[in-house]
Amino acid sequence: MRLPVVFILISVMLDSMGIGLIIPVMPDLIREVNGSTIAAAALWGGVLSTSFAVMQFLFGPVLGGLSDRFGRRPVLLVSLIVMSLDYLVMAVAGTIWLLLAGRVVGGITAATQATAAAYMADISAPEKKAANFGLIGAAFGLGFVIGPVMGGLLAEYGTRAPFYAAAALAALNAAFGWIVLTETVTDRIRRPFSWTRANPLGTLRTLRALPGLGPLLLVFFLYQLAFIVYPAIWSYFGQERFGWSPAMIGLSLALFGIMLAIVQGGLMPLVLRVLGERGAVIYGHGFDVLAFLALAFVTSGTLALVLTPLAALAGVITPALQGIMSKSVGDDQQGELQGALTSISAFAMILSPMVMTSVFAAFSREGAPIYLPGAPFILSAVLILIGLSVFVRAGHVRPSSGVRSTPAP
Structure with a gap:
């Protein structure tokens, strides 16, 4: 595996780890800086x-658009440096407002x-895109497993220890990327940055205008909305239905994350063939429909x-969809597309927990x-069925012929 690809996968894993790494200490840290009860925390x-x-x-579309204009390398390296500094600020934060500012920057x-996904698209032949997106999914899955485990172990050294560790990891990866990462955005595919496009609504409006892409974006959103049922209600579901302890809940999530990494990183090429x-x-x-109904x-x-x-065997959906969509846009729109997908995932992460926990x-x-207690899984199965119907009705999407110059609206 080439070193730039290793850097990209580590970066994605750090994004995933950064969330889970600090979860074990957040209740104690919030009470420490705010003097509040566990309910308020x-x-x-x-x-x-x-x-x-x-x-x-x-900011998914903003960074994606900036990478289409200035290149993937500066956006990735600057973000890692700022991420490292942000974790250091959170490590010494003495007020809840400074923690909030840290999470905003984070x-x-x-x-x-x-x-990162746009970089992977740049270096991948059309027939390899989906498999390489699977590697990104595998890296994210590994981070999902490693983060909480490492955070729990480091918590033994105090509530601030995970933040120092996260800062060090981000800084080391930035140094690694500075050495090995080459730029993939050339003048052939570089395009001007536009604030009109560099926002979730503007990006989606531009991409929906491309033939056949609108339904695929909807399918991607419905899948993300359904998938987030796991982090949203799994701990409550496990305790209510089976009387699981936190350790057992953590074990089950680790099993899911490991299997997801195996599917997207190892089995994806076989499935595609x-x-x-x-x-x-x-x-x-x-x-996914069968898995959700069984869990319900x-x-x-x-x-x-x-x-x-x-249930993780359904993890082929995201990289396969990304591969189809990546091939349907021009080389100069890869950052914009991946930015839109990041925003869609983040919006689902905002909306789905509220819906699933209410159900x-x-x-x-x-x-x-x-x-x-398994009712949220039934809702997820319904969302998946709707997404499948949209996908089947959408038919095949014609691949792009290469660079597609899209004027700013």
């Missing part, structure tokens, strides 16, 4: 998480997943542990008309 934790997701939503710097990108999307949706009605904790890693509460509270 949970409310502030929600504010911090939402602000992070909102910044990703707003959300901006973590929006570089769009630029057998089914192709379109077939992989259809298979993934069908498998399962009553055995052991069976749920078996189903959890199997869970409605069907698991005392006096509920039907006691069904």
